[in-house]
Amino acid sequence: MSFVGDASSIFGMLSKGWSWWQSRHDPALRSARSLIRAFEAHGVGRQQIIRLVPTSVAQARPELSMADFSKPEQLKFKLSPALLDWAAEFLNVRRAWLDGKADTPPHHIVNHYKQPALYGPWFADRMAQAPDVDRVLTVVTTHDQPVGPGANGPVFLVYEEIENGLDGEQFSRYWLLSDEWYMYHPPCVENMAAAVSVADSAGVLVIGKQLPLRELVRLQNRETLLPELMGFVRGTWYPTDLVNPPPLQDSPWRQAVWQGAKKWLERTA
Incomplete structure (x- = not known):
């Protein structure tokens, strides 16, 4: 040199x-x-x-x-x-x-783990506070692990409100509706399916996105913002299939997840 x-x-x-x-x-x-x-x-x-x-x-x-x-x-x-x-x-x-306070997550977290029915009143409150926005619940999972038996990566529920921004561009605000949920833990998967059902019933669009594990780890470590994270999407999936699977595409695993989800919803209703 x-x-x-x-x-x-x-x-x-x-x-x-x-x-x-x-x-x-x-x-x-x-x-x-x-x-x-x-x-x-x-x-x-x-x-x-x-x-x-x-x-x-x-x-x-x-x-x-x-x-x-x-x-x-x-x-x-x-x-x-x-x-x-x-x-x-x-x-x-x-x-x-x-303010730069150590270990503070950038986004507000609304975590109703084991009480998924409480997402219903929360969605209703958001609709009352912001009636003229589009709403999306994105279920984020690891790209190289299909949702199903054997998946073990983290899962995040990301709620987004979309409105008109400057110069006709869209502007979004985000909330995290989960905190340290993992696909290897059945109650987390069941609560995820329950939250999907609640959001779908409330009229919130539900979509699934798959991202590299390293980016989800950065989110866990509070090193990234949700809109930054969404730039690394590597695939999509359909969370509502856990609630209402397409014809001939059901499985014992899906049935067990949904039965567990219904128990959580009944318990907290």
Whole structure:
């Protein structure tokens, strides 16, 4: 390697080291990076964020401008509790995550494990609060493990509300409706099928997506945002088949799962 190449490599390592040190020791910079990352993950570009900020927040002192969102190093000087509160509510992410609190998941978790009937009132409440959105429940499983006997990877229930965003683009907000569920554990699979049944009965579109295991592990470790995760879809499946299988496609495994799901629903009804 040439002297120039060696120098460039060393400079790159030093830059990464400096960025890491700043992230660890500059909480304002960490919050600014999280805010910009969250908006970009939800499909909002840095130059677009200012268009969404309420006037009361944007015109506070110090006043915000489009340029302030161009890079975290600039935005950190304009951060305020009001801006972070608004961003957390608008994106439906946890305020503590924007603050950089350790081990805080970015998304709100509504986990009714072993009480799946409670998803019914929760869906009804969301419909009352946001009547004019499209609703999707996505059941996320591991790509290389077909849903059925022998599957052992994690499973996630992701609820999404979709509305019109800037310039005619779609904008989504997300909730996690499960927490540390696994396909190898029968009660988790039964509760997943029960939640699918509740969502389907409530008029929520139910779909299935398959992703690489490494990405699901990152979600478990709270290292990624749900819209970032959805960029790694490798396949699809039909969760409603667990409730109402197509003709001639039933199985003893599916029947056992659904019988267990009905018991959970009866228990918590």
